[in-house]
Amino acid sequence: MKFFANKIIRTMLAAVIACTFSVSANAQILNDIARRAKNAVETRTKMAADRAVQKTLDKAEDAVEKGAKSAVKGNKKANPNAPANQNQANRNAAKGGIYYVSESGNNQNDGLTPETPVKNIQKAVDIAPEGSTLYVAEGNYYGLLRSGTITINKPLYIYGGFNSDFSKRDILNYRTMVQPTLESNGTMKMGTIMLDIQSPGSDLVLDGIIFDRGNSVSYTSSQREDDKGQPEGVETPRMNPIGTMGLGGPNLESREALTNETAILYLNNSSVDLTIQNCAFLNAPSYAILGLFKGHMQIDNSIFVNCRMAAIDVRGSDAKVNQPVDFTNNTVLFSWSRLKDFLDMGYGFRFLPGTDCYLANNIFGCSIFAGIDYTHIDSDKNREASRNTIVEDNIFFLNREGDLTIPGGGKFMRVSSVDFSDVEYLDRASGNKTVSDASIFKGKIDEAYLKGFINASYSESTNYDPNSAVNTFRQAFGMNMTGTMTSTSSMFANRYNWKKALELFGAMDGYGAQLPE
Known part of the structure; x- marks a missing residue:
């Protein structure tokens, strides 16, 4: 009886906490949500009949309306650092609860209060019901027992960037990291984050998390100056081929490092509506986001820096219906080829069969091959004809072979952004620009790394x-x-300093990832 009484008390406390968060939206948060919703409505008008973005916009408008009513009724002061979509998170929390994660926590805690956080994101994922909200404090989290993999198998709302007592949220100052170490290389799976979700129409949100594989990659230990591939001022020698032993660790202290050919986020043919925002994907040894999926994917206001193969390589797995992918306000820099010979791969974003893609207000720069790639054509001509691809208002910068690659010309055709309107594969293309003046990123981009790339x-x-x-x-x-x-x-996928990478948020006004709000 005592057990059930305690369980009831804990449930009541969780409900009280959820309600407390629910009424804590002050005018600042509501104004921010209203502004976002207004911008979203304008975007929806601009996109006209563009697919499932309607669903997300309707959710945002509903959040504003209900949040405003709640504020008028309760007139409570709020936590000004709560997630921008706090109202939506709190409605989910009312169903699934809020769980807290801190590096100083204990996995024997219940995770239901800021004073009783669990220690690992994986533990919170395991114990939280579907639809729960996870608040993650600053720290480094890379799986139970330092396994290097976090498996997410249910719809959740995961927000990083909180301070140690969860009273403030600042993504760039209170850094929630997923930064595996060398010791995790033997237990990694196909992705540092592995999705295993079959929940059509449900939501998975990743917001405010910094993913970095730079300390678990093998770099050449060659002593030949002409083979180290380390330009002056660059942090490490060049990356080794997969399976080759070399230097590794934060200070290259290990001489027995091996690189796992794993993506940072592996979709694993999951079925869920996935939202990624205010995140960083850094030093990916084999793709940042990879795999088959079903659902609506939205990637917004995030940075992708130093990714081997490609930053985004996702394919819709529904044989009848294309899956919408919205890629907006992101910064994608330094996409490297398969091998050090620079002959193939090295793309920012790839358009793949089974998807309808909307790209807007991104920066695609310094790709060994091309900023965006449309060389995969569906073998079913009717399905290929049904694809809807829109590329608007993007900046292209120092992509070595071209801004866009398409089939033809023997080894693909290279297309500059000024000619996008001539490309039959793009249903709409406007406002795209190619710039060559590196000074626009001065003080934001690692100049030694940029110089090394230009001369690679x-x-x-x-x-x-x-x-x-x-x-x-x-x-x-x-x-x-x-x-x-x-x-x-002379250079190949050398590690990009993760702290310098975060300076790319807000590097260019109006394009790419802006400073998280």
């Missing part, structure tokens, strides 16, 4: 002598002759 080169040399003693001997015995080849790269 690859070379090969061979040494083959058919008349050498070794080859003469091999010929006599009917064996193949041998030679050697040496390849060098």
Whole structure:
């Protein structure tokens, strides 16, 4: 009986806490939500019949209306640092509760109050019911027992950026990190964040989290100056090929580091409406966001820096209906190729079959191949014809092969943004610009890294002598002759300092990720 009484008391306390948060929206928060909703309505008018964005906008408008009524009725003072969509979060909290996560917490706690947080995001995910809200304090979280993987298997609302007592929220000052260490490389799965959700129409929100794989990547230990690939002022030598042992750790203290070929966020054919906002994806050894999915994906006001292969590579898995992907107000810089020879891959955003994509107000810069890529054509011509692709008001900057790649020309056609309106694969393209003046990012971008990228080169040399003693001997015995080849790269996927990367929020007024509010 005592157990059930305690359980009832805890449930009542959780409800009281949820209600307290629900009435804590002051005029500042409501005005902010109203402004966002107004902007959203203007966007909806501009996009006209553009797909499922209607659903999200309707939710935002509903949040404003209900939040305003609640404020008028309660007239309570608010936490000015609560998430911008606090009203929506609190309605979900009323159903699933609010759970608190802190590095100083204990996984034997219930996680239901700021004084009793759990220690790991994974633990909170495991114990929270569907639709719950997770508030995560500053710290580094990369799975139970430092496994390097967090598996999310249910719809949740996860907000990072809180201080230690959860009284303030500032994403860039109270940093919620998912930054695996070398010791986690042996237990990582397909993604640092693994989705495993089958809940169509439900929401998963990731807001205010910094994902960084830079300390768990292997960098070359070559002592040859022409092979280190480390331009002056750059933090590390070049990245090693997957499976090659080298230097690793925050200070490159380990000489036995190996890189796992894992994405930062692996979708795993999940079915859920996914919203990512105010996040950072840094130093990804194999894609930032990858995989098959069903649902509405919205990625907004986030940065993607130093991603090998591509930053965004997502494909809709519904054979009949295209899945909407809205990619807006993001900054994507330094997308690297598969290998150090720079021959293939190295894209910012890839348009893939099964998706309807809307790209607006992004910055795509410093891609080894192209800022955006439309070279995957659906083999079903009717399904290909049904795809809806819109690219508006984006900035393109120092993409080495082109701003856009499309099929044709033997090895793809390279297209500048000024010619986007000529491309049949784009249903609407306007307001896109290509800039070449690096000074627009002065003081925001790592200048040593940028200079190294601009001058990045690859070379090969061979040494083959058919008349050498070794080859003469091999010929006599009917064996193949041998030679050697040496390849060098002046730079390849070197680690970008994560603190410097955060300075890219707000780097360019009106384009790319702005300072989180």
